[in-house]
Structures are given as structure tokens and as C-alpha cells.
Amino acid sequence: MVEISAEIVLFEGFDELDAIGPYEVLENGAQAGASIETDLVTLEKSDLVTASHDLRVEPDGTLDDPDLLIVPGGGWTTANEGVRAAVDAGALPDAVDECFTAGATVASVCTGAMILSEAGLLEGRPATTHHVAVDDLAATDATVVDERVVDDGDVLTAGGVTSGIDLALWLLEREFGEDVAEDVAREMAHERRGEIFG
Template sequence: MVDITAEIILFDGFDELDAIGPYEVLENGAQAGASIDTNLVTLEETDLVTASHDLRVEPDGTLGNPDLLLVPGGGWTTSTGGVRLVVDEGELPAAVDECYTNGATVASVCTGAMILAEAGLLEGRPATTHPAAVDDLEETAANVVDERVVDDGDVLTAGGVTSGIDLGLWLLEREFDESIADEVAAEMIHDRRGEIFG
């Protein structure tokens, strides 16, 4: 039995690296000894999800009751698709809020923070997002900080795109052991950037 179940929620228009970067980090963490099981999921059953750069991904299943829910960004600055669309539709923010209410730690990468804000999870909390969405995030109840990764306990946010790798490594360090995170960073030839805010 694993200690932590992690799910990364996919939707049409998500940014590939926002989701796949942390996925690879967490999967490598499991191979390095972290007791974590990571799956790519969607809200509704579907065969394929098309990401923002047209990568097509086959999800593992639908959203369950994870210990950790990671929300990627993508598409906030465009008028159609991606984060902008799922925020307007409202179903994904509601599902994120439900997971949080049920006890999940929730993390976002890039403009995924706008989904967390819509879900009401960033009210009065320090948070970060992609520079292109900072002004929009400042219009919410979040306390926007200029940091790569922000850890506010049960809600974490990471800035743009590659910061999701740093988020994944921090989660491995926080939940398991710094040596596991260091091993994964070395394997991925990734120099961890920035201090963790929080």
C-alpha cells in the first residue's frame, strides 16, 4: 500500500510540461523509494486529452479521492480552451474544491493557479502563477508573491511551466526525504532553482 496517492488532472488545452514534468518527477521518486502512486486523470471518462501543443494523452482514469491533486495550467491567455474555458465552465474548480474539502493537498503549476483561485482555495494565501497571469491573480483574494514555488501547507502553487519540476521535487522532499528529491534531480539533470516560499 502506498502512503500517498497523487492525481494530475488533465483537460483539453492543458500545458504539456505543467503536467508531464511533475508526473515524471513523482514517478522517478517512486522508483527512488518514495511510497507514492501517480496517475493522470480527467473529470469525465475519455480516451484522449489534447494538450495546448497538440500532444494527445491517454489518461489513466477519472478523478478519485487523491491525497495530492495537481492542477496544470495552459490556455489562460487565449480566448478559447485550456484554463480559461474550464474556469468559465466551473466544473473543474468545483471538483478541485471538493477534493480539498475531502482532505487532499492541492497544488497548481503555472496558470493552474487561476483554477485554484476560482475554487476559492487561494483566499488570503500567498500564491504564484505564470507572469502572464499575475495581474489576473492579483484581482482575486490571493496574496501574490514573486516566487518559483509557494508552499502554504495544504495548498501549493508554482510559477510558469518548468517550475512544476521544482514543485514535484519539493513535494518529494517534503513528504518523503531530501535524499530522494536529490536523487531524482540528479537523474533528471535538473538544477533546483529558487528557495521555497512558505
């Protein structure tokens, strides 16, 4: 089985659980037999990234050429912070678009969908996000769907915060089979929620 390289891109003000939830799921998936390697990365070399609740994270390296890129949310409703600042700056949406164009599957958690939208990846696609950004996402070319996880093939989106765990479990199931995903869910004492749209 071909190993999947997964990268979760961090930025100042990202929501902790949006990134760390999927990271733990995918790492547990590797321990359960999935051929996947997951790294926490940034656009530019950085020793520490500070998340929205002041957790400081040491990234593994910089964004490379992943098979799977996960974009967390956080900070959409606050000017000059988190996702809002990343969208305004433009570098992260551009990098997400480059990864997608190079063949990566791209997924977002929570308001990370607004970064995917800015990158042009949600045009004409079904998508979801955290409830605080639903109206903003609906004002774009995306088709907002009221679901926990939306799978549109090479682009996936998940709703608010904890839905990132269900997104990552679905990715494990989709790529490596239901048994791996169920083993991880049981190990994490997580009851999977919601049907997958797509």
C-alpha cells in the same frame, strides 16, 4: 510509510510540461523509494486529451479521491481554451474544491493557479502563477508572491511551466526526505532553482 495517491488532472488545452514534468518527477520518486503512486486523470471518462501543443495523452482514469491533486495550467490568455475554458465552465474548479474539502493537498502549476483561485482555495493565501496571469491573480483575494514555488501547507502553487518540476521535487522532499528529491533531481539532470516560499 503510508502511500500517497497523487493525481494530475488533465483537461483540453492543458500545457504539456505543466503536467508531464511533475508526473515524471513523482514517478522517478517512486523508483527512488518514495511510497507514492501517480495517475493522470480527467473529470469525465476520456480516451484521449489534447494538450496545448497538440500532444495527445491517454489518461489513466477519472478523478477519484487523491491525497495530492496537481492542477496544470495552459491557455489562460486565449478565450475558450485551456484554463480559461475550464474556469468559465466551472466543473473543474468545483471538483478541485471538493477534493480539497475531502482532505487533499492541492497544488497548481503555471496558470493552474487561476483554477485554484476560482475554487476559492487561494483566498488570503500567498500564491504564484505564470507571469501572464500575475495581474489577474492579484485582482483576486490571493496574495501574489514573486517566487518559483509557494508552499502554504495544504495548498501549493508554482510559477510558469518548468517550475512544476521544482514543485514536484519539493513535494518529494517535504513528504519523503531530501535524499529522495536529490536522487531524482540528479537522475533527471535538473538543477533545482529558487527557494521555497512558505
